Amino acid sequence: MFDFKPGFPLQSSPLVNCITNQISIEMIANSLLYVGAKPIMAAHIEEQDEVIQAVDALFINLARLPHNEATHLVHAAKRANSHKKRVVVDLVGYGVSQFRNSIGDALVDLKPAVVKGNMSEMRAFCKLKSHGRGVDAGEEDTKADRLEELIDALKDKTLEHENTVFLATGPVDIIVSKDHVVKLSNGVEYNGQFTGTGDTVGALIAANLGSGLHPVDACINGVSYFNICGEVAAEKSRGLNEFRFHLLNELSLLKDTDWTKEVKGEYV
Ligand SMILES: Nc1ncnc2c1ncn2[C@@H]1O[C@H](COP(=O)(O)OP(=O)(O)OP(=O)(O)O)[C@@H](O)[C@H]1O
Ligand SMILES: Cc1ncsc1CCO
Ligand SMILES: [Mg+2]
Numbered sequence: 105m106f107d108f109k110p111g112f113p114l115q116s117s118p119l120v121n122c123i124t125n126q127i128s129i130e131m132i133a134n135s136l137l138y139v140g141a142k143p144i145m146a147a148h149i150e151e152q153d154e155v156i157q158a159v160d161a162l163f164i165n166l167a168r169l170p171h172n173e174a175t176h177l178v179h180a181a182k183r184a185n186s187h188k189k190r191v192v193v194d195l196v197g198y199g200v201s202q203f204r205n206s207i208g209d210a211l212v213d214l215k216p217a218v219v220k221g222n223m224s225e226m227r228a229f230c231k232l233k234s235h236g237r238g239v240d241a242g243e244e245d246t247k248a249d250r251l252e253e254l255i256d257a258l259k260d261k262t263l264e265h266e267n268t269v270f271l272a273t274g275p276v277d278i279i280v281s282k283d284h285v286v287k288l289s290n291g292v293e294y295n296g297q298f299t300g301t302g303d304t305v306g307a308l309i310a311a312n313l314g315s316g317l318h319p320v321d322a323c324i325n326g327v328s329y330f331n332i333c334g335e336v337a338a339e340k341s342r343g344l345n346e347f348r349f350h351l352l353n354e355l356s357l358l359k360d361t362d363w364t365k366e367v368k369g370e371y372v
Contacts, residue, residue, distance in 0.1 A: 105364075105365060105367075106367050106368065106369040106370065108320075108321050108324045108325070108364075108367070108369065109317060109318070109321040109325075110325065110364045111311075111312040111315065111317050111321060111322065111325035111326075111329075112139060112325060112329050112358070112359040112363070113140060113359040113360065114139065114140045114141060114311060114312070114315045114359075115315050115316065116160075116314075116315045116316070117140055117141060117142055118141050118142070118159075118160035118161060118310075118311050118313075118314025118315045119141070119142040119143075119144060119158065119159045119160050119314065120136055120141055120142065120143055120144070120159060120160065120161050120162070120163055120307060120310045120311050120314055121144050121145070121146055121155050121156065121159045121161075121162050121163070121180075122136075122143055122144075122145050122162075122163040122165070122307055122310070123145075123146075123147045123162070123163070123164050123165065123176070123177060123180055124145065124163065124164075124165040124167060124194075124303060124307075125165055125167035125168040125196070125303070126168065127167065127168070127299055127300060128167070128299060128300025128303040128304065129145055131300050131303075131304055131352070132145075132163075132300065132303055132304055132307045133145060134352065135304045135307060135308065135352065135355055136307055136308075136311055138352065138353075138355040138356035139308065139311060139329075139355050139356070139359060140359070141311035141314070141315075143307070144158075144159065147173070147176065148176075149173075149176040149179055149180075152176075152179060152180045152183045153183050156180070156183045156184050156186075156187050156189050157187055159189060159314070160189070160313075160314030160315070161189060161190050161191070161192070161310040161311070161313045161314035162180065162181070162184045162189055162190070162191045162192070162310065163191075163192045163194070163306050163307050163309075163310040164177050164180060164181060164191060164192070164193050164194065164211060164216075165194040165196055165303055165306065166193075166194060166195055166196045166197060166198065166204060166207060166208055166211075167194070167196035167197065167239065167303065169203070169204060169207065174203070174207045175207075177207060177211060178207065178210045178211060178214070181193070181211055181214045181216065182214060185214060185215070190216075190217040190218075190310075190313040190314075190319070191214070191216035191217060191218075191310075192216060192217065192218040192219075192220065192306050192307075192309050192310045192313065193208070193211045193212060193216045193218070193219045193220070194220050194221060194302065194303060194306040195208045195212075195219065195220065195221035195225045195226070195229055196221065196225065196239050196302070196303070197225065197236075197238065197239045198221055198225040198226075198228045198229050199224065199225060199227075199228030199229075199234050199236055200236075200238065200239075205228075205229075208229065212229075212265065212268070215265060215267055215268055216268060217267070217268065217269065217313055217319045217322075218268070218269050218270075218271060218306075218309055218310075218313070218319050218322065218323060219265075219268055219269075219270050219271070220270070220271040220272070220273065220302070220305070220306055220309070220323075221271075221272060221273070221302070222236070222240070222241035222272065222273050222274060222296075222302055223241045223242075223245040223246050223250070223251075223254065223272050223273070223274040224236025224237075224240075224241040224242050224245045225239075225241070225272075226254060226258070226270065226271075226272035227245055227250070227254055227257075227272075230254065230257035230258065230260075230261065231257075232253060232254065232257055239299075241274060241296075245274075246274040246275050246276070251276060251278060251287075254272055254278065255278055255280055255285055255372075258270045258272070258278070258280035259280055259285070261280075262280060262281060262282045266282045267282075268281075268319075269281040269319040269320055269323060271309075271323045271327070273296070273302055273305065273327065274296070275289070275291070275293075275296075276288065276289045277289075277327045277331075279320060279323045279324065279327075281319070281320050284320055284371060285371065285372045286320065286323075286324060286369055286370070286371055286372070287369065287370050287372055288324065288327050288328055288331070288367070288368065288369045289368045289369070290327075290328050290331035290332050290334075290335060290366065290367065290368050291330075291331030291332075291334050291335065292331075292334050292335055292338045294334060294337075294338060294344060294347045294351075295330070295331050295334040295351075297344060298344055298345075298347070298348045301330070304330060305326050305327055305330045306326070308325070308326035308329060308330060309322045309323055309325070309326035309327075310322075311326075312325045312326060324367070324369060328366075328367045328368075328369065329355075329358065329359075329363065330351075330355075332358060332363055332366050332367070333351050333352075333354035333355055333358050334347070334351050335366070336350070336351075336354045336358065337349075337350035337351040337353075337354055
């Protein structure tokens with residue numbers, strides 16, 4: 105059996121601030137509630153200092169950068185550092201524009217606990233050739249040899265960012281930290297085929313950080329729990345929208361089962 109520290113059921117009910125996009129904000133808030141965490145979606149720059157003191161972790165998502173608000177993300181991450189609260193940065197759409205890349209780079213420079221994205225976003229972040237389209241990964245970027253290339257590039261990143269754990273999601277997910285490389289392989293194709301699934305995984309990781317897990321374990325739990333919920337949902341549904349319903353429902357149920365036995369992972 106794959107050895108990791110289980111995070112679900114959560115040991116505490118962490119309060120997580122999510123600065124995220126209008127597309128998946130409701131799904132993220134409800135997903136946190138379904139697993140027993142508490143969401144707050146406070147985005148205004150003026151309240152970040154007080155909010156960060158009240159919460160257990162911060163999830164920041166690059167998905168949509170409204171006029172004049174991009175620098176607010178950097179401000180929020182700085183407040184989190186001042187108050188020693190851990191941060192997950194989701195590099196949604198990295199590679200789409202120089203502007204987005206510059207905000208992503210500024211956030212990574214603040215040494216968040218976890219930096220994540222899909223395979224194409226993480227390849228673009230590492231300056232590797234990327235086949236992403238908008239916020240979706242390109243299939244070519246998920247091939248086995250491309251994964252090895254990305255693992256090497258992320259290992260180089262950990263030399264400059266030794267306290268950050270990098271996660272790239274896809275059919276096989278890779279986690280790269282200073283000391284570990286992990287591959288995870290649960291889930292079904294549908295897991296990545298409705299919008300905001302990566303965002304939801306990011307919020308689940310933040311919840312695990314908020315309840316005190318090591319960032320590598322937080323990533324293993326966030327990805328594997330979400331993907332196993334997908335495996336269960338696939339047995340019960342036909343079509344993407346029914347799948348989405350069952351997956352989200354399962355977020356509230358799977359934690360009370362022996363789900364950790366189903367985790368397919370390896371340290372490489
Ligand atoms: N083909 C697949 N098979 C199994 N699991 C998958 C597959 N594709 C994605 N996943 C899983 O789905 C989740 C979301 O990953 P994905 O890479 O699609 O995120 P994303 O592109 O950032 O999503 P979004 O931007 O819509 O929020 C992850 O947990 C990942 O492991
Ligand atoms: C930002 C964004 N744009 C289209 S869908 C989506 C949410 C996935 O992150
Ligand atoms: Mg994404």
